[in-house]
Each structure stands twice: as C-alpha cells, then as structure tokens.
Amino acid sequence: MTEALLEIKDLKTWFKTDDGMVRAVDGVSMTIARGETLAVVGESGCGKTVTARSVLKLIDMPPGRFEAGQIVWRGRDLIPLPAADMDKIRAREIAMVFQEPMTSLNPVYTVGDQIAESLRTHHGLSRKESIDGAVEMLKLVQIPNAERRVHDYPHQFSGGMRQRVVIAIALACKPQLLIADEPTTALDVTIQAQILELLGDMKAKFGMAIMLITHAMGVVAENAQRVVVMYAGKVVEEAPVEELFGNPRHPYTQGLIRSIPRVDARTRGHARLEQIPGTVPSLLNPPAGCRFANRCRFATDPCRDSEPPLRQVAPNHKVACIL
Amino acid sequence: MSRDYLFRRILIAIPSLLGISLVLFTVLALAPGDPFGELVTNPNVPAEIRLALRAKFGLDDPVWIRYVRWLNAMLQGDWGFSFTSRMDVDTLIMQRLPTTVAVIGAAQILAIVVAIPVGVLAATRPYSLFDQIANTLAFVGFSLPTFFTGLLLILVFSIQLDWLPFVYRTDIRASGWQWWWEHIRQSIMPVTVLGLFQGASLVRYVRSSVLDVIKLDYVTTARSKGIGEPKVVTRHVVRNALIPVVTLVALQMPVVFGGAIVTEQIFRIPGIGSLLISSILANDTPVVMGVTFVFACLVVLFNLIADILYGWLDPRITFR
Ligand SMILES: Nc1ncnc2c1ncn2[C@@H]1O[C@H](COP(=O)(O)OP(=O)(O)OP(=O)(O)O)[C@@H](O)[C@H]1O
Ligand code: SF4
Ligand SMILES: [Mg+2]
Numbered sequence: 001m002t003e004a005l006l007e008i009k010d011l012k013t014w015f016k017t018d019d020g021m022v023r024a025v026d027g028v029s030m031t032i033a034r035g036e037t038l039a040v041v042g043e044s045g046c047g048k049t050v051t052a053r054s055v056l057k058l059i060d061m062p063p064g065r066f067e068a069g070q071i072v073w074r075g076r077d078l079i080p081l082p083a084a085d086m087d088k089i090r091a092r093e094i095a096m097v098f099q100e101p102m103t104s105l106n107p108v109y110t111v112g113d114q115i116a117e118s119l120r121t122h123h124g125l126s127r128k129e130s131i132d133g134a135v136e137m138l139k140l141v142q143i144p145n146a147e148r149r150v151h152d153y154p155h156q157f158s159g160g161m162r163q164r165v166v167i168a169i170a171l172a173c174k175p176q177l178l179i180a181d182e183p184t185t186a187l188d189v190t191i192q193a194q195i196l197e198l199l200g201d202m203k204a205k206f207g208m209a210i211m212l213i214t215h216a217m218g219v220v221a222e223n224a225q226r227v228v229v230m231y232a233g234k235v236v237e238e239a240p241v242e243e244l245f246g247n248p249r250h251p252y253t254q255g256l257i258r259s260i261p262r263v264d265a266r267t268r269g270h271a272r273l274e275q276i277p278g279t280v281p282s283l284l285n286p287p288a289g290c291r292f293a294n295r296c297r298f299a300t301d302p303c304r305d306s307e308p309p310l311r312q313v314a315p316n317h318k319v320a321c322i323l
Numbered sequence: 324m325s326r327d328y329l330f331r332r333i334l335i336a337i338p339s340l341l342g343i344s345l346v347l348f349t350v351l352a353l354a355p356g357d358p359f360g361e362l363v364t365n366p367n368v369p370a371e372i373r374l375a376l377r378a379k380f381g382l383d384d385p386v387w388i389r390y391v392r393w394l395n396a397m398l399q400g401d402w403g404f405s406f407t408s409r410m411d412v413d414t415l416i417m418q419r420l421p422t423t424v425a426v427i428g429a430a431q432i433l434a435i436v437v438a439i440p441v442g443v444l445a446a447t448r449p450y451s452l453f454d455q456i457a458n459t460l461a462f463v464g465f466s467l468p469t470f471f472t473g474l475l476l477i478l479v480f481s482i483q484l485d486w487l488p489f490v491y492r493t494d495i496r497a498s499g500w501q502w503w504w505e506h507i508r509q510s511i512m513p514v515t516v517l518g519l520f521q522g523a524s525l526v527r528y529v530r531s532s533v534l535d536v537i538k539l540d541y542v543t544t545a546r547s548k549g550i551g552e553p554k555v556v557t558r559h560v561v562r563n564a565l566i567p568v569v570t571l572v573a574l575q576m577p578v579v580f581g582g583a584i585v586t587e588q589i590f591r592i593p594g595i596g597s598l599l600i601s602s603i604l605a606n607d608t609p610v611v612m613g614v615t616f617v618f619a620c621l622v623v624l625f626n627l628i629a630d631i632l633y634g635w636l637d638p639r640i641t642f643r
Contacts, residue, residue, distance in 0.1 A: 053543075056546075056547055058543055058546055058547060060538070083551075083552065086549070087551050088549060089549065090546070090547055090548060090549030091547065091548045091549045092549060095547065096547045098543070098544060100540055103539065103540040103541060104540045104541055104543070104544045105541055105544065106541040106544070106545065106559050106563070107541070107563070107637070107638070107639060108562055108563055108566075108636065108637060108638060109558075114544075117545075117548055117550060117558075118548040118549065118550070121548065121549060121550045121551075121554075122549065153639065155639050169544070169548070170547075
C-alpha cells in the first residue's frame with residue numbers, strides 16, 4: 001500500500017442518550033491512501049455517517065463523544081486538535097459532500113456566496129475574486145450558465161443541480177480527501193449516475209482521495225478500489241474491490257453482494273433481489289460475540305461467546321468472522 | 324425583494340385598516356354612554372335643544388351611515404372634535420403621539436439589542452449556566468406584569484434612592500444638552516420596564532429558533548468549510564433563526580401597545596395611551612375612536628415593516 005493519508009485507528013464514537021450509551025462507531029479502523037477511492041458500505045444505521053463526520057469532527061458534543069481511538073491525518077492525530085487548527089484542515093485538506101442535497105445548502109445565501117465563502121476564508125480572496133472562483137467551480141461541475149446562476153439561490157436549483165453545487169463547495173479549495181456521504185441516495189436513478197460520473201471526472205482532474213459512503217454494492221463495484229464493509233458500528237470486512245466481489249468471506253458481505261439486482265435476472269422477467277433476513281442489533285447494548293450472529297446462517301456457539309477479531313485472510317483482505 | 328412584493332403588502336394593508344375601523348366604529352357605537360350623556364341630566368338644557376344637537380351631529384342615524392360619514396371626514400383630515408379637551412382630535416393626538424412613539428421605539432430597540440445576543444448565546448450553549456440564568460430571568464421578566472415592575476422601579480429608584488423622577492413631564496424648561504438629559508432621565512424607567520418585558524419573551528423566541536436552526540444540515544455544511552464557529556453562528560444560524568422571530572414580534576405588537584398603555588398610566592407619560600384611558604373615562608368617543616385607530620395603524624405599519632424585513636431576510640419569499 002502507498003502512503004496513508006488518513007488512518008482511523010480503533011475509533012469509538014459514542015452518543016450519550018436518555019436510554020443509555022449508543023455505540024454508533026465501536027472500534028473502527030480504516031486507512032485511505034493518497035488518491036485512492038475507498039468505499040464504505042453497510043446498511044442504514046451501521047455508523048457510516050458517524051464515522052465520516054468524526055473525521056471532520058462534525059459530531060455534536062454532547063451528546064457525542066470520542067470514547068477511544070485516533071484519527072491520524074497526514075501523521076497528526078485530529079482528535080486532540082484545537083478547533084482553530086481543525087478549521088484550517090476543513091475544506092482546505094478534507095472536505096465533505098452530504099447525503100441530503102435539498103437541505104445541505106443555506107436557503108438565504110446565493111450558491112455563489114456559499115462557494116466563495118471557503119475561498120475567502122482559506123485563500124484570503126477578495127469578494128470579487130472569490131465570486132469569480134465560484135463561477136469557475138460551477139463551470140467545473142457542469143452547471144449551465146454559470147455566470148448567471150452564481151447569483152441564484154438554492155431553491156432555484158433541482159436536487160441533482162444542488163448536489164453539483166455541494167460538490168463545487170467541497171472542491172473549491174482543492175482538498176486532498178473528499179468524503180462523500182451517500183452523495184446520490186436522495187437523487188433519481190438517472191441523476192445518480194451523472195453525479196457519480198462527475199465525482200469520477202473531478203477525481204481525474206484533482207487527484208484527491210475519496211471516501212465514498214454508500215449502501216449500494218453496485219456503486220462500489222464501479223467506483224472504488226478498496227472496500228470497507230461495516231456492520232452495527234464495526235468493520236466486518238475489508239478488501240480490494242475485485243477480491244471482495246470475487247471472494248467475499250464474511251456472511252454479511254456475501255448477503256450484500258447477493259442483494260445487488262442483476263440485469264440478466266431482470267431480463268428473464270423477475271429480478272432476484274435477495275434481502276438479508278433479520279434486523280440489525282441495537283447499538284445501545286450490543287450483544288457480546290459476533291454482532292451478525294442473530295442473522296447469520298452459519299452462526300455457532302463460539303460466534304456468540306466472543307467477538308471475532310479482524311484478521312488477515314489474504315494480502316490486503318481482512319475479515320471479522322471465525323469461518 | 325421585488326417592488327411588486329412591497330406593493331402587494333401595502334395594498335393588503337388598506338382593506339385591513341378599513342375592516343378594523345369598521346369593527347371599532349360599530350363596537351363604540353353599540354357601547355353604552357355617549358358624549359351628550361351629561362346633557363340629559365343637565366336641567367339647564369331643554370329637551371328640544373338636546374334633540375336638535377343630536378340630530379345635528381347625526382347621533383341617531385344608523386351605524387353604517389355614521390361610519391360612512393366618519394370615514395369620509397377622516398379621509399379629508401377631519402378626525403372630529405374632542406368634547407372634553409375642546410380641541411380637534413387630530414391636533415390632540417399629534418401632540419401626544421411623538422412621546423408614545425419615542426418610548427415604544429426606544430423600548431423595542433432595547434429589547435432587540437438585549438434579546439438577540441442573549442438568546443443566541445444561550446442557545447449555542449444549551450443547559451450551560453449562562454443558558455439557565457438567561458432562561459430564568461426571561462421567565463421572570465415575562466411573568467411579571469409591567470404595572471408591577473413599573474411600581475417596583477418607582478419605589479426603588481424614585482422614592483428610596485431618589486435618583487430618577489417618577490412623573491414624566493413635557494414642560495421641561497431647559498435647552499440643549501440639559502433638555503436631552505432630563506428627557507433621558509425620565510425615560511429610563513418606562514423604557515426599561517417596557518423593553519425588558521418585551522425582551523424577555525424575545526429571548527425565549529430567539530433561543531428556541533436558534534436551537535431549531537443550529538441542528539440543520541446546512542449549518543453542518545457551514546462548519547465543514549472551516550470558517551470558524553463564530554461565523555457559522557452569525558452568518559448561517561442567526562439570519563435564518565430571525566425569520567420566524569420577525570413574524571412573532573409583529574404578531575406581538577398589540578401586546579406591546581397594551582403594555583405601553585399601562586406603562587404610560589403608571590409613569591404618567593402624556594402619550595396617546597394615557598389619552599385613550601382618560602378619553603374612555605370621559606366618554607369622549609371621537610378621541611377613543613381616533614386613538615384606537617392610530618394604534619391599529621401602528622400595528623398594521625409594524626406588520627408591514629415585518630413583512631419587508633421578512634422578504635429581506637428570506638430570498639425565497641420574493642418568488643412565491
Ligand atoms: N446525535 C446522535 N445521538 C444519538 N444517536 C445517534 C446520533 N447520531 C447518530 N446516532 C446513532 O448512530 C447510529 C449510526 O448512525 P449513522 O447516521 O452513522 O448511520 P448510517 O450508516 O450513516 O446510516 P444511513 O445509511 O441511514 O445514513 C444510528 O443508530 C443512530 O441512531
Ligand atoms: S462469526 Fe459466526 S455469526 Fe459472525 S459472521 Fe462469522 S459465522 Fe456468522
Ligand atoms: Mg448516513
């Protein structure tokens with residue numbers, strides 16, 4: 001593996017709630033190398049967003065708190081970093097695209113202002129220069145009539161166009177890492193493909209690394225080099241894309257892969273969309289042992305007794321299962 | 324904001340004022356007591372003269388005819404005649420209006436200047452000591468009626484300490500700085516009473532609105548840009564949080580005027596509030612009608628201002 005840009009080590013981000021401690025992220029480790037695309041997959045609620053926000057320290061504290069672990073960015077742990085230093089990393093080195101384009105833009109400022117804001121903060125540009133920069137960014141994310149639209153407000157854009165604006169905001173300061181938290185989940189299928197294509201183009205242009213969070217295995221196959229599979233606040237498998245699809249080791253990963261709708265099946269008249277039966281265990285009092293045990297058809301007593309550690313099964317391929 | 328929006332708002336204000344004046348007029352016409360009431364009991368006035376006077380002033384015509392007549396006169400600048408003060412109603416009101424506007428205006432400014440920062444600071448540190456103190460004080464200030472705080476202040480600062488005058492005078496015989504100083508001194512207590520009462524509820528509005536906005540997605544987007552928390556709050560939270568507050572403040576205007584009337588009574592401020600009370604006591608219907616109508620105009624005016632502010636704060640308005 002090449003030089004690690006970001007190294008998350010045994011991160012635990014917990015939330016204190018009235019019902020008790022929600023262990024949303026419970027000992028997650030992953031690394032991203034310069035320029036690579038890492039996909040993070042898992043069902044809704046498994047802790048993908050919390051992991052991503054932890055990296056930029058965008059977790060509300062309280063109720064959230066870093067219980068343990070390190071987030072090492074270019075050799076420096078971000079967790080103890082003071083807010084002022086963190087602000088120099090945000091947008092300039094690590095930027096984020098959010099899940100919900102309809103709500104992630106401020107309704108009372110023009111899109112130009114919102115792109116220009118980071119340019120002014122981090123590059124010390126004047127108002128005029130930063131708006132020119134915003135126009136450039138809008139052109140880059142292929143918004144037609146950028147010179148005119150830079151003065152429009154978010155509500156004058158469609159969902160797909162807004163997500164392009166959000167991407168323009170994120171890329172304005174040319175970060176080295178872009179965290180894209182389900183950037184297409186809220187969009188129409190046709191628009192989804194366009195946004196992913198745009199992200200690919202931007203990556204080709206700027207060469208930044210991408211942490212692509214998704215719950216769609218299809219998106220993973222087409223866009224990432226490596227995959228981390230999360231389940232109930234933990235990493236259960238990690239492998240390069242071809243390895244993961246060719247030789248999935250964890251029963252949960254196998255289930256996820258089977259749940260991809262297949263084109264050949266659909267042409268025969270019925271899509272074979274296999275869902276994994278059962279529900280995710282509560283993160284409040286997670287069961288001892290393997291967290292997937294209640295849904296796993298291979299589960300045996302040892303699985304429930306102790307937690308299977310993440311172990312190396314092939315070069316770059318790790319899995320947390322006793323099988 | 325487009326000129327169209329403004330124009331539409333002003334157009335809507337006209338029927339509102341007409342409606343309000345019609346209701347006011349009808350209610351006052353139906354209310355017991357009339358300006359000639361004392362003539363009935365006065366043995367020196369013969370019955371024929373009384374009836375002739377009533378006919379001359381059209382007091383026995385149907386309500387709607389009297390309303391149309393009143394409206395017509397009103398539009399030509401004739402607001403009627405005060406039987407008690409022996410002067411034109413409009414002159415009387417114009418004498419007193421500036422004082423009321425100055426006191427209410429200063430109180431509103433005080434309320435806004437105190438409440439917005441306090442509400443924002445409290446909301447950005449929820450459940451902190453500051454938040455709890457602010458909340459408690461706001462609750463107390465909101466619960467205490469103005470007549471109580473007014474009397475309390477008079478008791479402490481005028482009677483015990485003798486720092487401030489407790490009767491408001493318009494006939495201050497001084498000029499230049501001295502004149503201003505006297506005016507400020509006698510305004511301190513009424514403005515404080517009204518301002519803090521207003522400010523107390525405003526703090527609560529601002530706090531809850533900021534709490535609503537601060538957890539929205541676009542605030543997280545703003546934080547992810549590394550612009551620093553103070554800018555996140557002032558640029559991205561406060562402006563959005565003020566949008567609903569503007570509406571609430573406008574809706575509260577009648578309550579403010581109610582408080583102003585009471586405060587004017589307590590501090591004996593010769594404004595239109597105390598004029599209203601004395602004219603009601605004297606059955607001076609034209610003045611009651613005139614003053615209530617001025618209050619109605621002020622409420623409509625403040626709503627208009629709120630609409631304009633609203634359109635300025637929220638660009639989405641213009642396009643609806
Ligand atoms: N502020 C919070 N307070 C309490 N619990 C929280 C908070 N934020 C997140 N959680 C919990 O953390 C868990 C993980 O949430 P997260 O948003 O990371 O899931 P996700 O994998 O991103 O799911 P999705 O695909 O739906 O976006 C959830 O169970 C959620 O209830
Ligand atoms: S450890 Fe056991 S229960 Fe967990 S995934 Fe593997 S086989 Fe299934
Ligand atoms: Mg999520």
